[in-house]
Amino acid sequence: MAASEEASRPFAGLSDVSISEDIPVEGDISVPVGPSRRDDEFSTLDEPVKDTIMRDLRAVGNKFIHVLYPKRSSALLRDWDLWGPLLLCVTLALLLQGGAADHEDQGGPQFAEVFVIVWFGSIIITLNSKLLGGTISFFQSLCVLGYCIMPLTVAMVVCRIVLLVSSGVIIFAVRLVVVTASFGWSTFASTAFLADSQPPNRKALVVYPVFLFYFVIAWMILTYSP
Amino acid sequence: MASKNDPFQFQEFDEAGDLLEANRDATTISIDDEDVKPQKQSAATGFSSEADTEDPLANDDQAELLSGQKKSPSFWSFEYYQRFFDIETHHVKERIIGSMMPWPRKNFINVYLRRNPDLYGPFWICTTLVFATAISGNISNFLAHQGNRDYKYTPEFRKVTIAATIIFSYAWLVPLAVWGFLLWRNNKMVNLVSYAFMEIVCVYGYSLSIYIPAVVLWILPFNWLSWCTIVVALCLSGSVLVLTFWPAVRDDHPRVMIAFLSVIVLLNILLAVGCKTYFFTIPGNKTVTPTNSTT
Numbered sequence: 064m065a066a067s068e069e070a071s072r073p074f075a076g077l078s079d080v081s082i083s084e085d086i087p088v089e090g091d092i093s094v095p096v097g098p099s100r101r102d103d104e105f106s107t108l109d110e111p112v113k114d115t116i117m118r119d120l121r122a123v124g125n126k127f128i129h130v131l132y133p134k135r136s137s138a139l140l141r142d143w144d145l146w147g148p149l150l151l152c153v154t155l156a157l158l159l160q161g162g163a164a165d166h167e168d169q170g171g172p173q174f175a176e177v178f179v180i181v182w183f184g185s186i187i188i189t190l191n192s193k194l195l196g197g198t199i200s201f202f203q204s205l206c207v208l209g210y211c212i213m214p215l216t217v218a219m220v221v222c223r224i225v226l227l228v229s230s231g232v233i234i235f236a237v238r239l240v241v242v243t244a245s246f247g248w249s250t251f252a253s254t255a256f257l258a259d260s261q262p263p264n265r266k267a268l269v270v271y272p273v274f275l276f277y278f279v280i281a282w283m284i285l286t287y288s289p
Numbered sequence: 290m291a292s293k294n295d296p297f298q299f300q301e302f303d304e305a306g307d308l309l310e311a312n313r314d315a316t317t318i319s320i321d322d323e324d325v326k327p328q329k330q331s332a333a334t335g336f337s338s339e340a341d342t343e344d345p346l347a348n349d350d351q352a353e354l355l356s357g358q359k360k361s362p363s364f365w366s367f368e369y370y371q372r373f374f375d376i377e378t379h380h381v382k383e384r385i386i387g388s389m390m391p392w393p394r395k396n397f398i399n400v401y402l403r404r405n406p407d408l409y410g411p412f413w414i415c416t417t418l419v420f421a422t423a424i425s426g427n428i429s430n431f432l433a434h435q436g437n438r439d440y441k442y443t444p445e446f447r448k449v450t451i452a453a454t455i456i457f458s459y460a461w462l463v464p465l466a467v468w469g470f471l472l473w474r475n476n477k478m479v480n481l482v483s484y485a486f487m488e489i490v491c492v493y494g495y496s497l498s499i500y501i502p503a504v505v506l507w508i509l510p511f512n513w514l515s516w517c518t519i520v521v522a523l524c525l526s527g528s529v530l531v532l533t534f535w536p537a538v539r540d541d542h543p544r545v546m547i548a549f550l551s552v553i554v555l556l557n558i559l560l561a562v563g564c565k566t567y568f569f570t571i572p573g574n575k576t577v578t579p580t581n582s583t584t
Contacts, residue, residue: 172446191409194367194374264377272413279420286427286444 123147130210130252140203140256148209151216152181155280158219159287172283180279185209188272192257195268199260208273211253212280218245219284226289238285246281250274373408373487381410388495391528397495398488398533406487411494415460418497421504422456423449426568429508433570448568459560460497464489470549471537482536492533496526500561507569515565523561527554 107115123146156177172180189204197204222238254270261269362368387401427445434440468486475483503522507515530553538546 172444176446191374191413194371195409196371196374264379267378268376268381268409275413275417275420282420282424283444283446286442288442288444 119144119146123150126206126210127213130213140199140207143203143206145202145206145209148181148185148206148212151209151212152178155181155212155216155219155284158216158223159283177283180283181209181212184276184279188276191272192261192269195261195265197257197260197269199257204257207253207256208276211249211256211277214245214248214252215242215277215280215284218242218281219287222284222287226287230289242281242285246277249277253277370408373406375405376407376409380407384410384491384495385414385498388492388529389499389525391525391532393532396533396536397492397529398484401495402488402491406485406491408487408490410498411460411490414494414498414501415456418501418504419449419453419456421501422452422564422568425504425508426452429510429569432508432510452564452568455560455564456497459556460493461490463556464493467534467553471534474538474541474545478541484537492530496529496557499526500564503561504564507565515569519561519565523558527557530554530557 122142122144126144126147156174159172159177160174185205185208188208189201192199192204193201199207218241221241225234225237225241228234250270250273253273257273258266258270362372384401387395387397423445426448430445431442464486468484468489471484499522503518506518509515531550534550534553538549541549
């Protein structure tokens, strides 16, 4: 009897359990907000505009320096940005204007043509490199190809300055040397970054389109006539 | 467990074998899910049957891998096109040289492509030819008008677009037409040889590679040199094309065969002579730049 009673009340033994007064069961469940110091590290909303712009400009300038002295550093690849290529492309396209484009047809390349050649050419070369099994990402490759136009833009500036003086055969020879040197520099700089991402038996297949790309741009610069 | 000599020697099977030797009635369960049957056999046969039950599964995997791609990737996916870039530098070199040297018994597709057509060669050869034509044409115009005071040098950038249209349509539309024609003839009579569209594009693309040095040679203002170069380039690339498509139409009606092959050769001639006439100035005629035509 007692056993069945006990069995029918399985939790009978617990009826006299009471929560001791010593254990506190109340408290505050609100999540403490961290100090605003932690947020400031990641949020750049409160900094002055000059800081924001200077940070981006410094990054772009840093990459220009890496193109000037192409060592095996990964700064260009790690933090890619497309500001530099855009700046260079617009500068180059603007400098190529005002040439023999006085007559509408058969003149030099129009602004849109330069833009299309630079960007479309970069995209095609990037696609080519990815189809051949490259490990570089799409935007990294665009970034490298765009930044390596810098020597050619510098050559364009030099050519325009030199052409202000006169336009004879000697000047043409000077321009030829300058443009050839900068073309070689651009190709060398970009292959220093791009060729590493390919297996060794396909390196030449990736380097050749880059060579062609910079050759066409160098040709546009060389044939600029005022 | 204490092994025989070296405690670090990998002795997995030996230990299990020892265990099984020790207890013949032990139930062993093989790793694959299907066969969970007790094996009251001796160690050697136990392991062979275990190996047998594991092997069919392994064989299935291997069979699928070895038989190639069972399901081909979709036309709109990246992997579909990656198939056509599965070549190496020396392959491209061999194919370019092979397209410049036709050999009577060697069919370009069979010898060089070997069921691995690529898109790299045709695309970049066409692009190079476009720029080579435009640039060489520009230089040859400049050299032709050397003594002329009134001539004002212009880079003539529009010609790049025109050259691109001509060369890319030759390299893609003509193979399309050839492929369609061969498909139609295949329906009419059984042919032993049939080519895939990509292989035909490949042949046409590589056959244009002989024109790149030819175009560069056309800069030099010697008429005889230009015509010699045209004839040589036409013979080489034309014969590569003819030798490639000859086995495909060999069994056909002779009139159809002759018409087909002569159309191929004719289009080739048209491309070469057309490019030469439009982009290059023959020294002596000061015609080419169409300054009177607008837009």
